[in-house]
Amino acid sequence: MTQHLTVVEHPLVQHKLSIMRNKDTSTASFRQLLREISHLLAYEVTRDLPLSNVRIETPLCEMDAPMIEGKKLALVSILRAGNGLLDGILELIPAARVGFIGLYRDEETLQPVQYYNKLPANMEDRVTILVDPMLATGNSSAAAVDLVKASGAKEIRFLCLLAAPEGVARMKEAHPDVPIVTASLDQKLNEKGYIVPGLGDAGDRMFGTK
Incomplete structure (x- = not known):
């Protein structure tokens, strides 16, 4: 991917996102919509994965069929809200290797604090997709x-x-070498570092916590 920021404007993505933004959308619906929208976003973020031909045999003949080349993808969830995107993407790419990074934002400094880090082996040989519903200040994402x-x-x-x-x-x-794929580039951050208009705290809405 060459573009630093890609906004996925597909009508299904935008429709589902609008329902998720609505403060009256239930926890169960929010969680289901996040899973559904993750499928569509995964399509975009994997659009240019390298392919190589592999000899296979169909019921009718042999052929050279395109398959994703190299080691299995690595999906890395930034806990906890990243798991909502992760679950949906794993339905499309079940063989992917999975890692987790635990970061929380200090509400005073807005800086990330690490509490967990577990990544797959051979990361140098894998295309890695980091997932987190919200790119707000960017401090946790950069970390x-x-x-x-x-x-x-x-x-x-x-x-x-x-x-x-x-x-x-x-x-x-x-x-600058890490491309970003998102469903929306929103207006701004408020004084507390939340995205406006946004959808609130993605983790709280996904898990029904406050």
């Missing part, structure tokens, strides 16, 4: 990319549901 790069990963993509201009700028400054 997660730092950890993935430290593991040896070279080709990294970032997938989110919503992005703020501030977060996109922070990621471009810290990691």
Whole structure:
């Protein structure tokens, strides 16, 4: 992928996102919609994966059939909200290897604090897709990319549901080589670092917590 920011404007993506933004949408519906929209976003973030031909035999004849080449993809969820996107993508790419990075945002400084990091082996040989519904300040996302790069990963993509201009700028400054795929580039961050208009806290809405 060559473009730093890709906004997926497909009508199904935008329709589902609008329902998710609605404050009256239930936890169960929010969770289901996130799973559905993750399928559509995964289609875009994997659009240019390299293919190579493999000799197979159909019921009628032999043929050279295109298959994704290289080691299995690595999907890395930024806990906890990233798991909502992760689950949906795994339905499309069940053989992917999975990693988890635990970060929480200090509400005073808005800086990320790490509490967990578990990544697959051979990251240097895998296309890695980092998933987190919200790209807000970009500080946690940039820190997660730092950890993935430290593991040896070279080709990294970032997938989110919503992005703020501030977060996109922070990621471009810290990691200009990491393309971002999102369903929406929203207006701004508020004084508490939340995306506006946004959809609230994705983790709270997904898990029914406050």
